[in-house]
Amino acid sequence: MAVKATDVAARAGVSIATVSLVVNGKGAGRVSADTRTRVEQAVRELGYVVNPAARSLVTGTHGRIALLTDDLVNPFIAAIASGVSTASGADTALLLATGSRPDHATLASMGVDGMLVHRDEPDGQAVGGGPVPVVVLDEPGVPGGPTGVHFDVGRGAAALGAHLAGIGHRRVAYVDSARSRTSFTLRREVFAAAFGGEVSTTGCGLDLALARELTTDALAGWRRSGITAIVTATDVQAYGVLAALAAVGLSVPHDFSVASFDDNALSSITAPPLTTVAMDAAELGRRAVTLLLEEIRGSAPAGRSVVLPSSLVIRSSTAAPREDPS
Amino acid sequence: MAVKATDVAARAGVSIATVSLVVNGKGAGRVSADTRTRVEQAVRELGYVVNPAARSLVTGTHGRIALLTDDLVNPFIAAIASGVSTASGADTALLLATGSRPDHATLASMGVDGMLVHRDEPDGQAVGGGPVPVVVLDEPGVPGGPTGVHFDVGRGAAALGAHLAGIGHRRVAYVDSARSRTSFTLRREVFAAAFGGEVSTTGCGLDLALARELTTDALAGWRRSGITAIVTATDVQAYGVLAALAAVGLSVPHDFSVASFDDNALSSITAPPLTTVAMDAAELGRRAVTLLLEEIRGSAPAGRSVVLPSSLVIRSSTAAPREDPS
DNA sequence: CTGTTAGCGCTTTCAA
């Protein structure tokens, strides 16, 4: 069925060893120009492509990296995946594994040269130290661990806290992620510091509908306790908050200020546009791929750490609280 | 480095053939319970996993399918990818290829057992007929082609046309996709039929910002020609339209009705919530995987066609036009 | 029930 090296060799009148040299660009100084041309032509005519399994078997590499992540539907994660996809070269395929389905061992056995990990580790599986290089995404993590790329989320969180406190908010509600990741803990704690650590926190899945429900339920309590601003761990949750407030006729930022973290593309067109701590998800993906490929190539050591900036983007979902908190 | 079948065989005191039978679950009635237990224990102790390249080389299969698509960031496409990811079993890995980077031939050579194709074919590359089964997503396509899953988009488009015409709109603008795909052509033509084929059409990339700019530019013209409703080919474009209208203080649906196609999760929480032709993207992905796996398994022929429903969801972005079109 | 053996298609020494 498929055309193989022997076919090309026969057609070009050479041995398969020569075919291999030519198709792998290793012919320089070892294969005559004439022979090479003949081989190349045969390759073209027959439409020959190297059998990747056979090559993997002998070289021990796969030309493939895996991206482990949950929930591709989340725009922030989608943007990361998009960055990863564009940055992995034409000679590196991207294996996508969502959910906690394939554990690291299984994946390593699926034939990848390295892994990008962006997800909670369910049963505390150790990351790194495995058979292939790993780069951890968006998780500050511990020194001495695998290479990681994450955001300086504390800086943005502090700026957001300062912004809200600065325009007069005193009591704020914080809608956290239900899953505990260092990045989320950091967002909350650093933000809360601007209010003396006193923020009313609720956990909530990273899902618009969940945040919407949570807001609807918590609203009465928030108003009762004089809360004037609602901050969420992610933009998607803020969308839910905005929807819940709009549904009961409350106005943002008049009745409540709303802010969050991420700055998805959509966050500039919500009603009102969202004040949020911007992080470049696509860049995170790109950088992570670059680091991983370097380590696969062996041109850089593991254990590196890259920190990307985060910055507060002030839009119209935040403003000074009403004078009269009725 | 890696532990292999010979290691397991040595430890369990059997031959590698037996190891192979056991790890592949083909031992039933061919391997004694005792031997199997010994092998399984050795596998566990050594952490043995089959070398996928070696297996592929001999079996000719890869346990891998590819999803070809553009622009993972688009929520509709992300939802498709998510559906694909969940529906591909634990034993099938998903290779993600965005953009037109790897052409079909290259991909087929990257070791996949089948491909899901959701993208414009740049240079009219023939889909199907290649070395592996292909399922085309979201593209009505021609009979006799490869298997496909798409939406009955005409039905939704007709309903949308009837809805807008029914509440009194007479002149509408249509923001189409810039790329021509059958699915998009169908949306426009069937919708336009409700207005005697008379809709003012503009092409626009599937991007929020582009649609926003286009709207800003076209707005004066639309108002001048008495247009009262704006329909876009996709929800993401509608978000841009909503943003552009909000930016100049126009109210939806008072000044313009806005509607589109897709029904992304976010479309129910835009301001105002969007009237749109709903299509279940995740289900599209799931069905496509199912069909593909069947064809890979050889349990079903190619050339099948599955049509998923589309249905009009009326929310508050559409209403009767103002009596006075000033 | 278990082991021996012949490749899968390729890369890579090593000789010529």
Next chain:
DNA sequence: TTGAAAGCGCTAACAG
């Protein structure tokens, strides 16, 4: 500058 030959680790006949 080219070819012959030895595997990479595994599966699938086939023997026993």
